[in-house]
Amino acid sequence: MVQKYVAYVDEAGDEGFGKLGGASPTAQSKWFALGAMIVSDTENRDLPLWRDSIMQDFPKKKSRDLHFRELKHEQRVHVCSILAGETRRGMHRRIKQNNPA
Numbered sequence: 001m002v003q004k005y006v007a008y009v010d011e012a013g014d015e016g017f018g019k020l021g022g023a024s025p026t027a028q029s030k031w032f033a034l035g036a037m038i039v040s041d042t043e044n045r046d047l048p049l050w051r052d053s054i055m056q057d058f059p060k061k062k063s064r065d066l067h068f069r070e071l072k073h074e075q076r077v078h079v080c081s082i083l084a085g086e087t088r089r090g091m092h093r094r095i096k097q098n099n100p101a
Helices: 041-055 073-086
Strands: 005-013 031-040 090-096
Touching: 005 041, 031 041, 041 073
Parallel strands: none
Antiparallel strands: 005 031, 031 090
16 A cells, blocks of 8 residues: 655745845844655544643643744743654755855
8 A cells, every 4th residue: 555645834034035044133034944744644644633732741732733943942842842753754855055145
């Protein structure tokens, strides 16, 4: 039987097509991060259960959406440790961009 997988990919930061990392608060970041979580077809069906389990730890949250930018560091670590316990496949890359000027 052929095993199927699903990859969920997300990015954060800036692709570096503009002015990089100056002193201005509107300057682009020098960092670009790319992450993915790869799950089997069976695990993919369990993702809503994983989400619901994680969201139980955030009772004040009104929606079922979870955005890391809205979490404190300790909360981010907590969510990552739960996901790491559920699956062992994942990847991430953090790229420091050089100023092309």
